Amino acid sequence: xxxxxxxGVRLHHDKARARWVVMAPERMFIPDETALEVLQLVDGARxxxxxxxxxxxxxxxxxDVIAADVRxxxxxxxxxxxxxx
Amino acid sequence: MNAPLAILAELTHRCPLRCPYCSNPLELxxxxxxxxxxxxxxxxxxxAELGCLQAHLSGGEPTARRDIVDIVAAARAAGLxxxxxxxxVLLDAPLLARLQAAGLDHVQLSIQDAEAEGAERIGxxxxxxxxxxxxxxxxxxxxxxxxxxxxxxxxxxHNLSAMIELALVFxxxxxEVAHVQxxxxxxxxxxxLLPTRAQLDEATRIVEAARAQHKGRLVIxxxxxxxxxxxxxxxxxGWGNRFxxxxxxxxxxxxxxxxxxxxxxxxxxxxxxxxxxxxESDAFNRFRGTAWMPSPCQGCEHAERDFGGCRCQAFALIxxxxxxxPACALSPHHAVLASAIAEAGDAAFVYREFSAAQS
Numbered sequence: 001x002x003x004x005x006x007x008g009v010r011l012h013h014d015k016a017r018a019r020w021v022v023m024a025p026e027r028m029f030i031p032d033e034t035a036l037e038v039l040q041l042v043d044g045a046r047x048x049x050x051x052x053x054x055x056x057x058x059x060x061x062x063x064d065v066i067a068a069d070v071r072x073x074x075x076x077x078x079x080x081x082x083x084x085x
Numbered sequence: 086m087n088a089p090l091a092i093l094a095e096l097t098h099r100c101p102l103r104c105p106y107c108s109n110p111l112e113l114x115x116x117x118x119x120x121x122x123x124x125x126x127x128x129x130x131x132x133a134e135l136g137c138l139q140a141h142l143s144g145g146e147p148t149a150r151r152d153i154v155d156i157v158a159a160a161r162a163a164g165l166x167x168x169x170x171x172x173x174v175l176l177d178a179p180l181l182a183r184l185q186a187a188g189l190d191h192v193q194l195s196i197q198d199a200e201a202e203g204a205e206r207i208g209x210x211x212x213x214x215x216x217x218x219x220x221x222x223x224x225x226x227x228x229x230x231x232x233x234x235x236x237x238x239x240x241x242x243h244n245l246s247a248m249i250e251l252a253l254v255f256x257x258x259x260x261e262v263a264h265v266q267x268x269x270x271x272x273x274x275x276x277x278l279l280p281t282r283a284q285l286d287e288a289t290r291i292v293e294a295a296r297a298q299h300k301g302r303l304v305i306x307x308x309x310x311x312x313x314x315x316x317x318x319x320x321x322x323g324w325g326n327r328f329x330x331x332x333x334x335x336x337x338x339x340x341x342x343x344x345x346x347x348x349x350x351x352x353x354x355x356x357x358x359x360x361x362x363x364x365e366s367d368a369f370n371r372f373r374g375t376a377w378m379p380s381p382c383q384g385c386e387h388a389e390r391d392f393g394g395c396r397c398q399a400f401a402l403i404x405x406x407x408x409x410x411p412a413c414a415l416s417p418h419h420a421v422l423a424s425a426i427a428e429a430g431d432a433a434f435v436y437r438e439f440s441a442a443q444s
Contacts, residue, residue: 008191008230012164016088016136023166025191025230026259026306028090028138081258 002047003038003074004084011039022082029080038073042083048074086325086373088136089363092165093143093330093341094125096156098439100146102172103209104197105434106236106271106278109145110344113439114333122152124354126159128331131359133163137329140165143341145333148175154183161188168193170234173220174213181223192224193232193261199247207241209436221255232259238278239429242288249295252303260303262292264310268342268397270437279429285313312422316387317394317410324372324396329363337362339369342397346406372396372407379408381415 005011008025020036021028031039037058041051052067059066077083098113120128129140140160147153148171160167168191169184194217198204201214224231233252237245245262252260264285265271265278280288292307299305311318321328321340330338335354338344343351349371352362363369371377375388382393393399394410402411402425403418411418 006230007228010166010190012138012166014136014138016134021138023138023190025168026193026232026261028166 002044003042003051003077004044005042006081006084009082011036011042024081029082034069034073035077038070038077039082086364087327089132089329090137090327091139091141091329092129092132092137093141093328094128094147094156094160095143095145095330095332095341096120096125096147096153097145097150097333099149100144100172100437101149101174101210102146102197102213103436103438104207104236104270105209105274105436106238106265107437108266108269108271108341109437110269110342111273111440113145113437115439119150119333120331120335120354122150122155122159124335125156126163128354128359129160129163129165132329133165135360135363138166139168141168141170143170146172146175148180154180154187157184157189158187161190166190171195171220172208172213172217174210174216176216176220176223178223181220181227181229185227185229189229191230191232193234194221194224194255194257195234195236196248196251197236198241199244199251203241203244207434209434218255221257225256230259231255231257232261233257234261234263236263236265237280237288238265239280239284240277242280242284245288245291246295249291249299249303249305253299258302258304259306261306261308262288263306263308264288266308266310267312268345268401270435272401273435274432275425276429276432277434279312279426280310281429282313282426285310311394311398311410311412312426314412315414317391317398317412319391320395320398320410323392325363325369326373326392329359337366337368339372340397343368345397346400349406377407381413382409385415387413 010023012021012023014021041054052070056063056066098109167189170193173194197208204214235248267275296305324339330341336351351368352366378393382388394412396406399408399410400406402421409416411421
């Protein structure tokens with residue numbers, strides 16, 4: 001499975017406020033740290049395993065822990081309409 | 086002072102429709118007075134630098150400008166999320182493809198009613214409804230997200246359920262059910278547009294039922310008319326707090342209706358920077374914060390929730406922009422709303438048009 005942004009949704013760096021925001025039709029929200037780590041790896045090419053691998057390497061954490069976090073986060077972001085089901 | 090989050094770019098007052106509730110001012114700006122696409126590009130760069138994240142491209146009808154693709158590209162190049170607010174009647178496949186290639190993020194399409202006859206009587210343009218259906222199809226086929234905007238009032242509320250169905254048929258993910266707000270042309274036509282209390286209550290019931298029924302498929306935003314309210318709307322989230330608008334002629338405004346306040350002078354982007362307009366102009370500072378507030382707003386527990394309501398409405402209804410919005414039950418002028426409701430009925434529309442005096 002390759003996570004993708006839903007139509008009209010993108011991650012944007014809000015320079016004036018030094019933060020990242022998820023821009024979506026008629027709304028925006030500020031991702032928490034975990035969501036941001038995942039969203040920054042969503043590029044339409046990486047699949048879920050590749051995203052998990054990248055975060056395992058970045059945080060030097062056990063793969064099963066990272067994998068559970070990433071799957072839960074992708075499900076949550078999909079429910080919120082930021083990622084495509 | 087906060088930085089603005091969104092900019093409303095009113096690119097033109099030209100529009101093929103003549104809706105009697107148009108929020109544009111009664112005195113419309115002619116094409117010759119409009120900012121150029123190069124000037125808009127500069128506005129967008131300044132807006133992004135100031136902190137804006139979204140650009141709402143509106144009008145009039147924004148696609149009435151032949152350089153609309155350049156304008157969208159400039160907004161996107163500045164890093165802004167670009168939302169085209171359109172009547173859809175001028176959209177065809179080649180134009181939409183060019184807009185999408187320019188980076189357009191989202192389309193908000195207006196409808197005037199659920200079926201052609203009512204829609205075309207209200208919008209004042211023959212053939213408009215079929216063109217809107219075609220535009221919605223093009224937007225969805227292009228894979229762009231679509232919001233449908235249904236402005237509702239006394240003369241089309243009986244079709245609200247059908248308008249919600251239309252949003253589903255059109256493939257919109259969002260629907261705005263927006264009761265008319267009474268500024269500009271809408272104020273002129275208030276007696277023909279104000280709903281009855283029974284209409285309002287039925288509309289609210291229908292929206293709540295539809296939200297539950299279509300959860301996960303259609304999000305419905307609901308804008309209520311404050312003529313029946315006890316508390317005013319938190320207009321613009323506060324004057325000069327998170328939002329700015331630019332008129333077709335380049336006036337920098339705290340809200341798109343602000344020019345209706347006679348006596349206020351607004352900075353023009355041809356002679357000032359956006360930052361100076363936002364941070365330093367008298368117009369933006371006039372109603373910022375709570376210090377300007379009159380009694381009964383001063384010290385009221387709602388003061389920082391609704392900001393005393395709408396300045397334009399206070400001016401329009403009681404002639405004083407610095408008064409508490411009469412939509413608030415605490416306003417000594419609250420009764421003017423009930424009087425307006427009592428006068429509403431079967432008045433004929435005054436359609437929006439460029440005044441003869443200006444031509």
